[in-house]
Amino acid sequence: MTTSSELGELAVVTGASTGIGAATARALAGRGFHVLAGVRREQDADAIRAPGVEPLILDITEPDHIQALTSRVNDDPQGRPVRALVNNAAVQANVPIEVFAIDEWRRMFEVNLFGQVAVIQALLPALMRSRGRVINISSVGGKIAMAGYGPYAATKFALEAVSDSLRREMAPFGVGVVVIEPGAVRTEMLGRAIATGGALVSAMTPAQSRGYGALVHAVNAQAVASTQSGVPAGAAAAVIVKAVTARKPRTRYTVGREAAMIRWLPFLPDRTLDRIFAAALRPHFPKEDERHPAVPV
Known part of the structure; x- marks a missing residue:
């Protein structure tokens, strides 16, 4: 039910073309x-335009757009x-740290x-x-950094830190700051991340391919399996709406x-976490790489 306090207020949602952003825009409307x-x-604007949803061309790395x-x-x-700014725009690539070009690191930090x-x-x-309220869409990657997720997790760890500082700075002004940490959500983002990572991996040197090829395969296979069993974007949107509207x-x-x-x-010891993540990743390696050095036994 819409309350009188919600009627006639604006909400800004970035990254609203698809997935969580689009679902959140529709749910708030x-x-x-x-x-x-x-x-x-x-074309994305045409797709999302609806009663209560006004699309704006917004690349958050472009000062003129902001x-x-x-x-x-x-x-x-x-x-x-x-009433609320929902910071949802983000990019992702599942790539080992060594082979992620420094310019790509900078681009990911620019967006995320x-x-x-x-x-x-x-x-x-x-x-x-x-x-x-400011609602920052982080990730479980803002709490843990698994193999192959270093660049993406780095941006989300940073966003969590910004959110904590901002929450404390804004408390005297009555502005709430909330972090949303999705796990596996069925959206188009994973497909884009795999495609981006695949293009970057294809440029690896032969030595890097020998060292990381099986790991990249396993990370992406695990991500696909996790996402297929994940929650729909609408479930994430419902949580975001709660963060916006809760007293x-x-x-x-x-x-x-x-x-x-x-x-x-x-909260577990680092070495224990290393073993847990390695064990979770092991079934996704190509059969011939079950003893890959990235997956200790």
Whole structure:
């Protein structure tokens, strides 16, 4: 049920073309918000446009796009306050650290961290006026960093740190900061991550291919198996809507049973975690590589 406090308020969702972002935009519109849905292409805008969902072309690494978003929020023709910023835009690639080119590292941080911070900085004055909320979409990769996930996990660990500092800084101003940590969610993101990783891996040297080829295969096979049994994007959207609308939201929410279990693993000793992750990855290696050095026994 839509409450009177939700009617006539704005919500901003970045990365709303597909998956969790699109599901969240539609779910918030269903609760009575007017959603400014950030997408990167006109065809994505056409796909998501609906009552209560207003698509905006938004690449969070482009300052002009962020300025346009800020102007749209501040100059809303109906004077509606902004209730929430949902920072969902992200990219992923499952690639070993050695073979992930430094320019690709920078691009991933530009999207997954610096772009998020840029949008937060731009909209904080409006959120402070409305005593709104910042909802940062992290990942279980913001708590643990498995083999093949180093670059992506690095950005999410950083986003978690930013979120903690921001929450403490914003408390006196009445702005809530909430982190969402999804586990396996059935979205298009995994397919893009595998395709991106595959292109990068294809450029590996012969020595790197011998060293990491089986590992990359296992990481992607494990990711596919996990995602197939994951929750739908709508389940993640429901958690995000709760974080936006709850009178006293928690500081963190997990999405899916897997995420709820994984969040406690960092309390185990490092070597114990190494063995747990190695054992979980071992069944996904090609048969001839069961004794691969990356998977100790």
